[in-house]
Amino acid sequence: MxxxxxxxxxxxxxxxxxxxxxxxxxxxxxxxxxxxxxxxxxxxxxxxxxxxxxxxxxxxxxxxxxxxxxxxxxxxRRYVKDATVIFQIKQRDDESLREFIERYKKEGLTYVGVDEKMRVAGFMNAITSKYLTRDFNKSLPKTLEEALERAEAHIRGEEAVDVKEQRKRGSS
Structure with a gap:
């Protein structure tokens, strides 16, 4: 073989x-x-x-x-859909940003024929975090990879704040 x-x-x-x-x-x-x-x-x-x-x-x-x-x-089979379908992928109310990123990577990449700008716009439109949305709007990501990296950095920042708050509560 x-x-x-x-x-x-x-x-x-x-x-x-x-x-x-x-x-x-x-x-x-x-x-x-x-x-x-x-x-x-x-x-x-x-x-x-x-x-x-x-x-x-x-x-x-x-x-x-x-x-x-x-x-x-x-x-x-991967198939071509109307590019606007990518805007139907949304972060669910009960879904963490990390879980959504994984789902978006799987679902969003199955649409053949969607250009990079549409993928970025679809991802930005789909997330529910107002802080991350604000960050993206200050400086638009040029690629989906950049948007995902910034989202991961946002998650790490949120996790660090949570740990800090837990320590603060524990020492009170």
Whole structure:
């Protein structure tokens, strides 16, 4: 197996996985049967269970296997949505800023075709901290990475204040 072909565990885009595999199969000049056998070796976890549960003789070609694979894992596919959808991601009332950052990184990056400025604006629009919003508005972050770093610094600052207040209460 070529080293650049990773395993597929259902957490990534199945189309990306399939395209990388097909490219390698062409270079290696694998036959139809070899493609089926080698592709099976790239599946782990629930993807492997899906493959093992396929009815006997239901796959006649690698094309059948590819179509079945994409149909079964299509919900994992990255797809282009209207860029404004990124503004629908919001920090929940019961969600800490740290939890929201992790969710935003996962959800926000699944929208292909959203430019950096939209990602930054979407993140700034989504947070509930008025102090962080004020900080962002004083000096707009140029990249999502910068916005996330500043949000992390804000979290560390809040945590330091909390510790200081706890110490103050403890010594009173």
């Amino acid at each position: 070529p080293v650049h072909i990773r395993t597929y565990d259902r957490t990534e885009d199945p189309e990306d996985h399939l395209q990388i595999f097909i490219g390698a199969a062409r270079i290696e000049k694998w036959s139809n049967a070899e493609c089926c056998l080698m592709f099976m070796q790239t599946l782990v976890g629930s993807a492997r269970i899906w493959f093992n549960d396929l009815p006997s003789r239901s796959i006649r070609s690698f094309d059948d296997l590819s179509k079945g694979f994409l149909a079964n894992f299509s919900q994992q």
